[in-house]
Amino acid sequence: MATVAEILGTKYPLIQGSMARISRHELVIAVSNAGGLGVLTSAGFDKEELRAEIRRVKAGTDKPFAVNLMLMMDNIPDLVDVIIEERVPVVTTGAGTPKPYMPAFKAAGVKVIPVIPSVKVAKKMADLGAVAVVAEGMESGGHIGGTTTMALVPQVANAIDIPVIAAGGIGDGRGVVAAYALGAQGIQVGTVFLAADETPVADAFKQAILAADDTATAVTGQRIGAPVRTIKNAMIAKYLELENAGASFAELESLTMASLSKAVFDGDVENGSVMAGEIAGMVNSKRPVKDIIEGLFNEAEAVVKNLKITY
Numbered sequence: 001m002a003t004v005a006e007i008l009g010t011k012y013p014l015i016q017g018s019m020a021r022i023s024r025h026e027l028v029i030a031v032s033n034a035g036g037l038g039v040l041t042s043a044g045f046d047k048e049e050l051r052a053e054i055r056r057v058k059a060g061t062d063k064p065f066a067v068n069l070m071l072m073m074d075n076i077p078d079l080v081d082v083i084i085e086e087r088v089p090v091v092t093t094g095a096g097t098p099k100p101y102m103p104a105f106k107a108a109g110v111k112v113i114p115v116i117p118s119v120k121v122a123k124k125m126a127d128l129g130a131v132a133v134v135a136e137g138m139e140s141g142g143h144i145g146g147t148t149t150m151a152l153v154p155q156v157a158n159a160i161d162i163p164v165i166a167a168g169g170i171g172d173g174r175g176v177v178a179a180y181a182l183g184a185q186g187i188q189v190g191t192v193f194l195a196a197d198e199t200p201v202a203d204a205f206k207q208a209i210l211a212a213d214d215t216a217t218a219v220t221g222q223r224i225g226a227p228v229r230t231i232k233n234a235m236i237a238k239y240l241e242l243e244n245a246g247a248s249f250a251e252l253e254s255l256t257m258a259s260l261s262k263a264v265f266d267g268d269v270e271n272g273s274v275m276a277g278e279i280a281g282m283v284n285s286k287r288p289v290k291d292i293i294e295g296l297f298n299e300a301e302a303v304v305k306n307l308k309i310t311y
């Protein structure tokens with residue numbers, strides 16, 4: 001079987017998880033140039049906006065990169081056309097099935113890697129012709145499933161014959177080794193890049209990540225079936241209060257409307273949505289993306305060398 005790095009065409013078996021509003025060309029270029037797979041968000045973009053971002057990425061790197069499709073968006077057919085026209089080598093998908101687009105991607109040689117929360121969905125995606133899956137545990141930042149990385153990854157690895165890439169809660173070399181020990185052959189990380197030098201977010205957003213500890217995040221939206229992990233703040237406290245009081249979907253939605261942009265672009269980390277994973281407590285300094293990626297794999301090698309199970 002081809003390794004994940006061979007499938008991606010990268011130096012490292014590492015995917016930078018797509019992050020709505022955040023994984024724009026600056027971060028994608030930095031990750032791909034550092035030997036990982038940068039993943040461009042397409043959330044909120046129309047066809048020509050996505051094309052412009054793809055071209056900015058191509059101007060900044062000659063290395064492979066991907067575009068992420070959140071499949072519940074209503075302009076997916078347009079975005080698929082641009083991805084194929086621009087010869088993007090890899091697509092990651094979430095929030096729906098890529099089934100209608102698989103024939104077109106296959107014909108164009110675009111590799112599809114769905115992000116999945118369960119064994120059931122992993123099997124479906126393998127049957128559809130995905131080249132690998134990202135098994136994403138609920139430790140992750142942003143929209144999450146219900147199973148932890150620790151429990152999800154080995155069960156998915158047992159169930160399918162294509163490579164499994166682990167996501168959720170990976171913050172250093174120990175996390176990388178743990179992912180491999182569970183049966184993964186690669187990693188996807190998001191939170192570790194949130195305070196990176198090249199990440200195009202407001203400084204206050206980065207400071208909120210640096211200040212976070214191990215219990216800094218909360219999950220909202222459980223009751224409406226759309227759980228999201230963010231750093232706790234005034235908006236999240238209000239949301240949880242309303243959610244516990246049985247507020248309507250519309251009321252809850254009005255609170256979170258454009259809240260990610262508020263945090264990412266305006267730096268309003270009290271009223272905006274500071275999406276981040278549980279591993280945010282281990283992000284303690286602003287560093288270049290290259291240092292972060294090399295650090296993960298150098299540390300992993302040292303961890304493997306010193307690993308001993310003692311009785």
Ligand SMILES: Cc1cc2nc3c(=O)[nH]c(=O)nc-3n(C[C@H](O)[C@H](O)[C@H](O)COP(=O)(O)O)c2cc1C
Nearest residue numbers: 017018019020094140141142168169190191275277
């Ligand atoms: C701020 C933020 C935004 C995210 N937005 C998306 C998104 O738009 N689409 C998606 O598939 N995953 C999204 N994710 C999940 C990441 O792609 C990735 O799987 C996750 O961050 C991995 O877990 P970690 O945060 O523990 O590293 C987001 C994560 C964060 C932290």
